Amino acid sequence: MSETSTVPTASLRARAEIDLGALRANVRALRARAGGAGVMAVVKSDGYGHGAVPCARAALAAGAAWLGTATAEEALALRAAGLPGRVLCWLWVPGGPWRQAIEADIDVSLSGMWAMREVTAAAREAGRVARVQLKADTGLGRNGCQPGDDWAGLVAEALRAEAAGLVRVTGLWSHFACADEPGHPSVAAQLGRFREMVAYAEEQGVRPEVRHIANSPAALTLPESHFDLVRTGIALYGISPSPELGTPADLGLRPVMTLSASLALVKRVPGGHGVSYGHHYVTPGPTTLGLVPVGYADGVPRHASGTGPVLVDGKWRTVAGRVAMDQFVVDLGGDEPSAGAEAVLFGPGDRGEPTAEDWAQASGTIAYEIVTRIGTRVPRVYVNGQEPG
Numbered sequence: 007m008s009e010t011s012t013v014p015t016a017s018l019r020a021r022a023e024i025d026l027g028a029l030r031a032n033v034r035a036l037r038a039r040a041g042g043a044g045v046m047a048v049v050k051s052d053g054y055g056h057g058a059v060p061c062a063r064a065a066l067a068a069g070a071a072w073l074g075t076a077t078a079e080e081a082l083a084l085r086a087a088g089l090p091g092r093v094l095c096w097l098w099v100p101g102g103p104w105r106q107a108i109e110a111d112i113d114v115s116l117s118g119m120w121a122m123r124e125v126t127a128a129a130r131e132a133g134r135v136a137r138v139q140l141k142a143d144t145g146l147g148r149n150g151c152q153p154g155d156d157w158a159g160l161v162a163e164a165l166r167a168e169a170a171g172l173v174r175v176t177g178l179w180s181h182f183a184c185a186d187e188p189g190h191p192s193v194a195a196q197l198g199r200f201r202e203m204v205a206y207a208e209e210q211g212v213r214p215e216v217r218h219i220a221n222s223p224a225a226l227t228l229p230e231s232h233f234d235l236v237r238t239g240i241a242l243y244g245i246s247p248s249p250e251l252g253t254p255a256d257l258g259l260r261p262v263m264t265l266s267a268s269l270a271l272v273k274r275v276p277g278g279h280g281v282s283y284g285h286h287y288v289t290p291g292p293t294t295l296g297l298v299p300v301g302y303a304d305g306v307p308r309h310a311s312g313t314g315p316v317l318v319d320g321k322w323r324t325v326a327g328r329v330a331m332d333q334f335v336v337d338l339g340g341d342e343p344s345a346g347a348e349a350v351l352f353g354p355g356d357r358g359e360p361t362a363e364d365w366a367q368a369s370g371t372i373a374y375e376i377v378t379r380i381g382t383r384v385p386r387v388y389v390n391g392q393e394p395g
Contacts, residue, residue, distance in 0.1 A: 020267040020300045020384045024056050026064040027390030028244055028260040028354075033068035035258040036238050039225060043232040044071030044216070046094070048239035050080055055305075055378040056243055056263055057386045059087045065242065066091060067393070072216075074237055078103050078112070085110040094139060094177070096149065104128035104136070113137040113176055117149050118156075122163050129172040139177030140164060140207065144199040144219070145192055146183040153203055161207045177216045178204050182231075186223040186248040193224075197231055223247040226257055244354070245362055245373045253363075254354075261361060263377050264353030265384070268346050269318070271297040272338065281335050282327030286312060294338040296323070298349045301332040305379035306351070313368040315360040317350040319343040322360065352376070 037045050047065035049058040062073050062084055072092045075081045081095035082103065095107065096115035105128040107114050116122050116138050129136040140160060143150030151160045167173040180200045184190035200219050207214075218235035220228060225236035226247070240247055244254050244261035254261055277291040289295075296318055302308045306329055314325040316336050323336035336349070350359040362373040369376070 018268065018385060018387075019270075020265070020304060021387045022055075022380055022384050023264040023266070023353075023387045023389055024060065025260075025262050025264070025390055026060060026388055027393075028262045029056075029061055029064045029242065030068035030393070032242055032244050032259050032262070033065050033070050036225060036236070036241060037069055039229075039258075040232055040236045041229060043218075043220075044235045045225075046070065046072035046074045046218070046235055046237040047242050048074040048237055049084070049242075050074065050076040050239070051378050054239065054243050054374065055380045057388070058084065059089070060386075060388050060391070061242070061262075062087075062089050064391070072235060074239075078107050078114070081112045082106055082110055085112065096139075096141065100124065105132050108132045108134050108136045111137065113139055115139045115141045115149075115179070116160070116164070117141045117143070117151050119160065119163060122160065122167065126167045126170075126172045129167075135171060136173045137176045138164065138173045139179055139214075139216075140175060140212075142178065142180045142200060142203045144180040144196040144203065146181050146196075148181070150180060153199060157203055157206065161210050161212060165211055175212050175214060177218065177235075178207055178212065178214045179217065180219045182219060182221055182224055185221055185228060185231075186251060188227065188250060193228065193231075197228075221247075223251055227251060240374050243377060245377065248372075249363065254361075261352075261354040263362070263380075264359075265351040265380060266353075267298050267300045267349050267351070269296050269343060269349055270299040270333070270345065271295075272342055272345055272347075274342075280327075281337075282311075282330060284328055287327035287335075287337075289337065292340070294340055294342055295326065296336045296338045296343065296347075296349065297333055298336060298351075299333050300351075300384070301330045301334060303331045303381060304383050305381045306334065307365070307369040307371065307376070307379070309369040309371070310365060314351070315364050315368060317357070317359040319347060320358070322358075323349075 047070040053061035076097040094113040141150040216234040220231040220236040222241035244259045279289045281287040362376040366373040
């Protein structure tokens with residue numbers, strides 16, 4: 007990830023400004039929502055495109071109790087950057103870096119017997135106790151151990167490994183499938199199954215430090231699901247998990263990323279002028295076109311061709327024609343901002359600019375994807391890195 011602390015705005019083709027003050031405020035808002043539960047700041051996928059290490063530091067400074075990543079490599083990168091405290095990673099394949107994770111004091115998630123065998127072997131090699139969390143599949147149907155005999159077997163093996171001094175079972179957890187759909191019947195069903203699976207493990211002798219199932223939507227709307235810890239991903243970055251739950255402002259959150267670019271060219275063209283590949287847009291009359299120097303190689307969705315909104319010179323414009331690899335065009339309707347003028351693709355909306363949710367709607371996707379896909383050619387420029395003194 008390209009990180010920039012202080013770079014003159016005019017020199018940048020494009021920039022993703024990351025407001026760490028907004029992120030800290032989001033953590034505090036989420037802690038208030040969580041009640042007595044701790045907050046895990048999920049910084050997988052390079053902090054959902056915002057930069058894992060700077061965002062993790064800001065989250066810890068604001069009181070996050072845990073950090074969460076998908077892969078072991080992501081978790082190890084946090085440790086290499088000197089980040090302290092509890093870190094959980096949950097997406098493993100056979101032959102993964104178990105020993106490195108154990109030696110870095112990272113909690114590892116186990117969903118089946120193969121993973122239990124590998125982590126115990128790595129703990130023997132390392133001569134250290136592995137911190138493990140058992141993941142239950144309560145209905146999402148992805149990672150996690152199935153209820154019934156599979157769960158009983160995993161719990162029993164974990165307890166044997168714990169008695170042998172190889173592991174410490176630090177957590178029991180699961181993940182919702184439809185918490186972003188208010189009233190969906192699967193939510194109550196998963197919550198009930200999670201309680202049953204936790205109760206079984208604890209009856210057998212597991213004494214976890216944390217039990218957790220709540221993701222961002224559940225953290226915001228389902229207090230009965232909070233248990234000891236809530237895992238907040240997209241909400242950490244100030245984006246609503248779904249429009250049905252409300253806007254970021256409704257939820258007490260503020261978007262952290264603002265994506266902008268400098269116009270590379272403004273020119274007058276006649277009516278009937280084709281624009282971009284395939285001429286899917288033809289100017290209806292004499293007008294001005296502005297060239298925005300970002301494209302799908304930077305993470306701008308090609309699916310937003312003809313629909314993506316951009317704020318230029320105080321007005322909303324729309325992508326004219328196809329989004330190309332490195333650039334797209336907006337019809338300026340005769341206005342003539344200068345080359346180098348700012349084009350804001352999305353941000354918090356304070357200045358009337360579009361939001362990540364607006365781009366999600368324009369692209370037929372979700373706001374998670376909009377921010378996460380912004381590529382490494384776009385420098386991240388961090389602002390408000392320190393608490394005001």
